[in-house]
Amino acid sequence: MELYELTLHELQQVLDKQEASATEIISSVLGRINKVEDKIQAFITLDEEGAMAQAQQCDARGSFSGLDGIPYGLKDIICSQGMRTTCASRMLENFVPFYDATVAARLKAAGGILVGKLNLDEFAMGSSTEQSAFFPTRNPWDLTRVPGGSSGGSAAAVAAGEIPFALGTDTGGSIRQPASYCGVVGLKPTYGRVSRYGVVAYASSLDQVGVFSREVGDCAQVLNLIAGKDSLDSTSVELEKPDFTSFLRDDIKGLKIAYPREYFQEGIETEIKNTVKQALLKYEELGAIVEEVSLPHSEYALPAYYLVAPAEASANLARFDGVRYGLRDFQAENVIEMFSSTRAEGFGDEVKMRIMLGTYALSSGYYDAYYLKALKVRRLIKNDFDKVFADYDLIVAPTTPTTAFKLGEQVGDPLTLYMNDILTVPVNMAGLPGMSIPCGFLEGLPVGLQLIGRAFDEGTLIRAAYAFEQNTDYHQAKPDIGGDII
């Protein structure tokens, strides 16, 4: 085994037992990145020198705790002090924040080594990472396919062994869907569990930072570090935070699991449904009670999402006007022209489309019919979940309707592309925690199992995910990245 292949907790053991130094770990990881990155293209920014320098400082200190000496990556929408944060947009191509997002600051404080910033769909708008203004990222399991999105760079880097863990953001499935496509663990915590401070906003009422890792235990450990009230984010919640690693117990006897029939309907590939049903049988075998339930308003989640998210985005992205930072058209004759030409040049098509959608939905005369109605749908979706969670501990479903699709296949077909989020969006609309873990392969491509929990009950997700992982070996499969790019 090479060091880059180790998981977070394995690396901690290696450091603890002094079997390898931080420098050796970083060297191994950078070696791996240099070897596969031209195929995967997960990183927008890579800081090899900085990472090595930190590793050397780490070794000089001699003792290791927390994330000391552990490499990681951040989705390039999470601000990192002194390191370019582009949101995969021309608009912020050269933007270097002078502040850290709270999550970045917490990982830094724990001793983690930030290796670089990971690709995404521009401003997190997309489901394939093809909307990056710079380049698409490829799926390590099949380089002709997308890694999913918007946190495709994070998922692909973890799956390809470029880093043991990464942070992403999930607004409508942007962590769970790429985790599913890339065969890794992806956790979107409850809205309010993790601070959004310093995370460039897409849709503020839906965005949540979460974790990608190769094993469930690593995910729990990183969640321990990033979760908790932040005085800089008024929507982060003051709650006693459990030790999430305490849920890593291989025991789910009596756990009540519901599977919603709406998540197994038409439009979901049969083989995906079958794979997930196998997983449900596994849970039964492990002592859980598994029953079918209904979430009747599920079908309205996607249209409502595509009103709420673009509406908020239209305001959130208005600040990119060329006045204070980022791109500016210096040729413009006056300020109005400067605003419009800067934005015309700086934003990609998908971003422009969502801004226009959102602007329209909020326009005078349309607000009640669109935005307000979407908020009401949101309430109904939340009620559906509340009813199920009155009787069940956990909801289990597929993460995505299909496995990873081919690059270019869905470009220019937004409606098909948006269907990728049909199983993940309701969770964001209800603000609940959701997770995707590997549960099988179809024609060599990973299938994700989605776990949905009560608000602030990430513990049960972690417990159920860990039990599944302990009794299966899908997480141990590794992609062979030898193939040529087609």
Add this chain to the structure above:
Amino acid sequence: MSFETVIGLEVHVELKTRSKIFCSCSNEFGAEPNTNVCPICSGFPGMLPVLNQQVVEYAIKAGLALNCEIADYCKFDRKNYFYPDLPKAYQISQYDLPVCKKGYLDIEFGGTKKRIGITRAHLEEDAGKLVHQGSISSTPFSLVDLNRSGVPLLEIVSEPDLRSSQEARAYMEKIRSVLLFAGVSDCKMEEGSLRCDANVSVRPSGQATLGTRTEIKNLNSFKAMEKAIDFEVQRQIEAIEDGEEIIQETRTWEEDKQITRSMRSKEEAHDYRYFPEPDLPPLRISRKWVNDIIQSMPEMPEQARERIMDEHGLSAYDASLLTLTPDFLGFFDECTRYYHDGKIISNWMMGEMSKLLNQKNLDITQCKINPVHLVDMLKLMDEGRISGKMAKEVFEAMFETGSPPEAIIKEKGMEQISDEDTLEKIILEVIAKNPRVVEDYRNGKKKATGFLVGQVMQATRGQANPALVNQILARKLNS
């Protein structure tokens, strides 16, 4: 045809909290450009607002001072528009659920009392400002100063209850007075901490429906407000009389030309696309908090007026002038702690003091006279050590220098002579020098004493106690 004017005001007040509304930047006025700024109030990517609790407290105080209902539950909304001084390209404001609503203020104008309704008062953040070097038309670029971005504002919206520019002014002055007393704003129009927009319409007298209104912006002094409203009313009346239709539009007051000019019509009006601010949870205001604030509310001008009329027998007119600002009242109250006669204090404040402040264009916080010194001066008068005329001179010197009256008297050698022996000696000399006048007096020309008193005053360079001089002179002449 006679017309009735209908005016509603939107008054913006800066709350003088220590820090801004959504970040911890200082809220002081007049700092170097872009020194009170941070990533939050300059709208950097990923930044989030955190509501300053002191701002809410001040808004509640202001609401109570404006006789408003304080909401149990209110929320913030985004008001979207592009402008270079608005860093997020949206302003966080309150749309449908303001912190205060349904209030009123009583104004007095032309001797009659009138109640002006307040529809609502809501919180919002201020924008920055554009700075131009030289003339705006010739400068090749604009500079942006974000010091003001994120300064807490309370926007107070009145009902269309005002009927003249003078009433509008009285209402503005009343807002200023109650908010100064509540201690939530310094209400300085010249610094922009008190601003207003006026909605103005006219209608034929007796007509029930309102005429089409225009909104006048950029009214940054009481005088500008009065003049702009008067101009606009006249413009609208003339237009109607010429058979033109009034267009609903936004107009700006052009100070140099003394006219209002059209900025944009309703058709071009912004669609602000308000929606609930997702970065801030709704705000719940507990009744306990409101009650605690009610308990700690300072005296309001009306209460103060009643009190000083009661305690010192002042006229309603004097009392309302003394209670225009808490600083003015504070000076009065401080004086009355050490001096029994409030009326005399009031006379000095309303007379000499106001005159000098007006002459120098100062407000009372800039006045050098210490209340205790004014009291000392009054006591010197009572003791007969200075005359009323001398007191005015002493007062002026106190106003100039801030010195205590004793020191001024000593320095100027102007203490009143009240020593009877000294005065008697001088009076006898004057009598001796003016036998003819004395004879005139004894022959019945009682007016002749005036001349003799004048002579005594001259001999004492005006410092003789006039009452004593009269007394002694009469005794000597009649003996």
